[in-house]
Amino acid sequence: MTTISPATMAAVRASKAIPNAEYLLSAEGVRKEFPGVVALDDVSFRLRRGTVHALMGENGAGKSTLMKILAGIYHPDEGTIKLKGVDVRLQSPLDALENGIAMIHQELNLMPFMTVAENIWIRREPKNRFGFVDHSEMRRMTAKLFERLKIKIDPEIEVRHLSVASRQMVEIAKAVSYESDVLIMDEPTSALTETEVGHLFEIIGDLRSHGIGIVYITHKMNELFEIADEFSVFRDGKYIGTHSSTDVTRDDIIKMMVGREITQMFPKEVVPIGDTVLSVKNLTLNDVFYDISFDVRAGEILGVAGLVGSGRSNVAETLFGVTPASSGSIEINGKPIRIDSPNTAIRNRMAFLTEDRKDTGCLLILDILENMQVAVLQDQFVKGGFVKEKQAYAACEEMSRKLRVKTPNLYERIENLSGGNQQKVLIGRWLLTNPRILILDEPTRGIDVGAKAEIHRFVTELARDGVAVIMISSELPEVLGMSDRIMVMHEGRVTGFLDRAEATQIKIMELAAR
Amino acid sequence: MNTNLAAETAGNAVSGSGRRLPQELNIFFILIAIALIFEVLGWIFAGQSFLLNPQRLTIMILQVSVIGIISVGVTQVIITGGIDLSSGSVVGMTAMIAAGFAQSSTWARAIYPSLTDLPAIVPIATGLIIGVLAGLINGALIAYTRIPPFIATLGMMVSARGISKWYTKGQPVSGLTEQFNFIGSSVAPVVVFLVVALIFHIALRYTRYGKFTYAIGANVQAARVSGINVEAHLLKVYAIAGLLAGLAGVVTAARAQTAQSGMGVMYELDAIAAAVIGGTSLSGGVGRITGTVIGTIILGVMTSGFTFLRVDAYYQEVIKGMIIVAAVVVDVYRQKARRKV
Numbered sequence: 001m002t003t004i005s006p007a008t009m010a011a012v013r014a015s016k017a018i019p020n021a022e023y024l025l026s027a028e029g030v031r032k033e034f035p036g037v038v039a040l041d042d043v044s045f046r047l048r049r050g051t052v053h054a055l056m057g058e059n060g061a062g063k064s065t066l067m068k069i070l071a072g073i074y075h076p077d078e079g080t081i082k083l084k085g086v087d088v089r090l091q092s093p094l095d096a097l098e099n100g101i102a103m104i105h106q107e108l109n110l111m112p113f114m115t116v117a118e119n120i121w122i123r124r125e126p127k128n129r130f131g132f133v134d135h136s137e138m139r140r141m142t143a144k145l146f147e148r149l150k151i152k153i154d155p156e157i158e159v160r161h162l163s164v165a166s167r168q169m170v171e172i173a174k175a176v177s178y179e180s181d182v183l184i185m186d187e188p189t190s191a192l193t194e195t196e197v198g199h200l201f202e203i204i205g206d207l208r209s210h211g212i213g214i215v216y217i218t219h220k221m222n223e224l225f226e227i228a229d230e231f232s233v234f235r236d237g238k239y240i241g242t243h244s245s246t247d248v249t250r251d252d253i254i255k256m257m258v259g260r261e262i263t264q265m266f267p268k269e270v271v272p273i274g275d276t277v278l279s280v281k282n283l284t285l286n287d288v289f290y291d292i293s294f295d296v297r298a299g300e301i302l303g304v305a306g307l308v309g310s311g312r313s314n315v316a317e318t319l320f321g322v323t324p325a326s327s328g329s330i331e332i333n334g335k336p337i338r339i340d341s342p343n344t345a346i347r348n349r350m351a352f353l354t355e356d357r358k359d360t361g362c363l364l365i366l367d368i369l370e371n372m373q374v375a376v377l378q379d380q381f382v383k384g385g386f387v388k389e390k391q392a393y394a395a396c397e398e399m400s401r402k403l404r405v406k407t408p409n410l411y412e413r414i415e416n417l418s419g420g421n422q423q424k425v426l427i428g429r430w431l432l433t434n435p436r437i438l439i440l441d442e443p444t445r446g447i448d449v450g451a452k453a454e455i456h457r458f459v460t461e462l463a464r465d466g467v468a469v470i471m472i473s474s475e476l477p478e479v480l481g482m483s484d485r486i487m488v489m490h491e492g493r494v495t496g497f498l499d500r501a502e503a504t505q506i507k508i509m510e511l512a513a514r
Numbered sequence: 515m516n517t518n519l520a521a522e523t524a525g526n527a528v529s530g531s532g533r534r535l536p537q538e539l540n541i542f543f544i545l546i547a548i549a550l551i552f553e554v555l556g557w558i559f560a561g562q563s564f565l566l567n568p569q570r571l572t573i574m575i576l577q578v579s580v581i582g583i584i585s586v587g588v589t590q591v592i593i594t595g596g597i598d599l600s601s602g603s604v605v606g607m608t609a610m611i612a613a614g615f616a617q618s619s620t621w622a623r624a625i626y627p628s629l630t631d632l633p634a635i636v637p638i639a640t641g642l643i644i645g646v647l648a649g650l651i652n653g654a655l656i657a658y659t660r661i662p663p664f665i666a667t668l669g670m671m672v673s674a675r676g677i678s679k680w681y682t683k684g685q686p687v688s689g690l691t692e693q694f695n696f697i698g699s700s701v702a703p704v705v706v707f708l709v710v711a712l713i714f715h716i717a718l719r720y721t722r723y724g725k726f727t728y729a730i731g732a733n734v735q736a737a738r739v740s741g742i743n744v745e746a747h748l749l750k751v752y753a754i755a756g757l758l759a760g761l762a763g764v765v766t767a768a769r770a771q772t773a774q775s776g777m778g779v780m781y782e783l784d785a786i787a788a789a790v791i792g793g794t795s796l797s798g799g800v801g802r803i804t805g806t807v808i809g810t811i812i813l814g815v816m817t818s819g820f821t822f823l824r825v826d827a828y829y830q831e832v833i834k835g836m837i838i839v840a841a842v843v844v845d846v847y848r849q850k851a852r853r854k855v
């Protein structure tokens with residue numbers, strides 16, 4: 001798979017002769033079918049030198065698929081791809097890289113047991129004169145790269161110790177290190193907080209000024225206005241249009257994306273707040289977070305904000321028994337409970353949507369049905385050990401319809417779904433269990449605008465039914481829009497609580513960065 | 515509009531059209547192909563039919579029944595992402611220990627002269643319990659100390675073989691009661707195999723136990739976060755594998771009407787081979803009992819076919835080795851193909 005087609009190499013050389021082709025990279029009439037789905041139908045796309053080109057569209061619109069074609073991962077069924085004006089057939093990701101096209105994937109792809117530096121230079125390791133990997137040179141190269149990108153991560157640390165956001169930054173550094181002409185970023189900010197997003201935008205601005213073309217996929221509208229020069233919209237595998245990002249409004253884009261208008265972004269309802277359901281006192285996990293105390297009441301949505309590394313996700317994991325606490329106590333409905341495993345947590349009617357859907361969420365090789373029903377089978381739809389297939393299927397089917405999971409049927413493997421649709425399946429997994437305490441870690445990660453409002457509506461409904469909700473989110477508008485109260489964390493400690501009425505982005509940032 | 519798409523097509527899926535064709539179909543065709551090749555070679559080299567010989571087919575399936583019984587357990591272990599190297603040794607160990615309680619009073623050199631002529635249920639239960647214990651030890655080591663399955667079961671493989679040799683200082687255990695021998699007589703082993711296969715086919719397919727087994731193999735972290743008690747479940751799976759190895763040990767002793775410490779040597783590899791040939795993936799999360807049954811029969815057909823063609827036993831092993839490697843290569847290739855479209 002690693003061979004480079006002669007035609008492509010020739011094309012690259014030829015490209016030097018045409019330095020000023022109008023488009024760096026273009027695709028015309030691209031079609032791609034998967035069994036049962038037309039992912040792309042007669043799609044066009046043109047990327048100019050030194051610009052940031054955003055791709056917008058609902059979950060499953062075909063954005064990732066198109067980018068995977070441009071990065072040599074999939075081969076189109078029909079259509080042509082031109083690199084600097086020359087026809088190319090990209091054979092493999094390596095082929096694409098050699099031709100100056102690098103891609104940051106929607107899901108993280110780093111090797112957990114290798115160091116940051118090893119991950120970045122994988123297959124390009126500097127060698128010493130004996131042909132062995134030259135570790136000190138590799139360290140130097142990484143340090144230089146990180147200095148240029150102003151990234152502060154220890155190059156020698158094993159990736160498994162990093163937070164999702166730090167891993168994302170490593171992926172970004174890795175992609176930049178290829179010094180490519182085209183850099184494709186598939187939802188790079190879905191796991192980043194505002195600070196890193198700002199940092200990433202500086203990097204992007206710098207790359208753009210060096211003439212690099214950047215394709216930027218996102219579901220976040222504000223990012224589009226902030227960073228993109230132009231944008232293209234896709235809907236259901238079809239190309240809708242390309243516009244400059246200065247002459248449209250947010251509503252125009254949404255209309256192009258979903259073909260209808262979305263009335264209300266954060267459908268927050270004020271519901272009566274009941275008794276305390278979950279009470280956490282002095283919860284500590286040594287070296288990670290300390291002395292966390294808070295209450296959540298029935299019907300209340302507690303937002304949790306904080307920078308990367310503030311320990312937000314760790315607190316959630318400990319509450320759910322994934323990594324049991326070193327000290328402190330948890331009470332549910334007034335009763336002290338030791339939660340030593342997720343199994344115990346579920347038996348206490350808790351649910352936990354994790355942040356990293358690939359590592360701790362999806363059963364990738366299994367189908368949607370199995371993925372959705374796995375948690376609820378703990379205490380429902382089972383009789384004498386046998387699964388009541390019909391009922392379980394009906395429940396999953398209804399849930400996938402409610403959440404608008406885009407798939408031909410429930411027997412599709414979850415790995416074949418688009419990122420946003422995978423997320424919806426995982427949300428469905430937990431909603432099926434009818435929790436009383438719902439912990440959501442980045443619930444709308446990778447979810448399109450329409451579906452986002454939908455999911456927020458779900459959460460609101462649950463709150464109305466008396467569910468206590470803890471919602472961790474890096475998107476401040478989401479936290480502000482949905483929470484009754486906001487808990488802000490900084491370096492493993494709670495720095496303050498804000499009521500809905502008083503909370504603003506600035507106040508949160510002050511508490512988060514203290 | 516997406517909503518409708520999902521709803522419509524999901525409706526079809528209930529009636530079965532959405533489910534992809536079972537992979538076992540391919541393996542079944544391979545079985546047919548192999549059988550036909552032997553048929554043709556039979557007419558060419560031996561001047562007779564390979565398949566149209568009921569006696570040969572019966573012997574063939576009898577020979578692999580014991581492997582089949584173990585393989586049903588091993589398949590489940592592999593689906594969780596583990597491996598069981600101890601099953602062959604556990605067969606030897608349980609055969610010896612069970613036979614010790616199955617001796618007839620007419621036999622002069624009984625191990626326990628005061629415990630002869632016991633009802634068959636005693637040795638059978640003993641064999642099964644010893645098997646379960648071995649499996650529980652495997653499972654506990656793997657689930658609670660996090661030793662890799664390869665190492666834990668390798669330890670059991672060596673120890674169990676040691677126990678079966680030490681038990682009678684290498685002497686065979688003979689003079690077994692008629693009643694005990696019955697479960698190894700005639701086609702009884704085949705019946706045991708098929709019943710075991712059916713039970714666990716249903717268990718994997720339709721029970722929560724089965725769903726959780728696949729979930730653990732697919733992504734152990736996600737399975738744990740989804741509330742599965744992974745440790746307890748692995749304990750169950752390895753205990754079942756031990757139970758089936760114990761059952762295989764009992765059947766082996768009964769069939770041979772004697773037990774020897776060398777019984778079951780290398781069976782673990784045949785059992786793993788049967789599972790892998792049948793489509794079980796060594797990376798976990800994928801596999802079905804129907805495939806394993808076909809894989810077992812493929813092994814049987816090959817042994818029987820080579821013997822029928824009078825192929826040297828040494829060559830037989832070489833060829834079997836190559837086929838096992840080929841099956842794994844196919845598995846790896848399948849995994850890759852999944853990622854690329």
Ligand SMILES: Nc1ncnc2c1ncn2[C@@H]1O[C@H](COP(=O)(O)OP(=O)(O)OP(=O)(O)O)[C@@H](O)[C@H]1O
Nearest residue numbers: 034039059060061062063064065416417418419420
């Ligand atoms: N390998 C595959 N096999 C089958 N179907 C696939 C495969 N990859 C993508 N699809 C389907 O193609 C369609 C487009 O998927 P794609 O991942 O490109 O969407 P997307 O626009 O990136 O969505 P998201 O915003 O959720 O990431 C989806 O319906 C998806 O289910």
Ligand SMILES: [Mg+2]
Nearest residue numbers: 064106418419
């Ligand atoms: Mg995508």
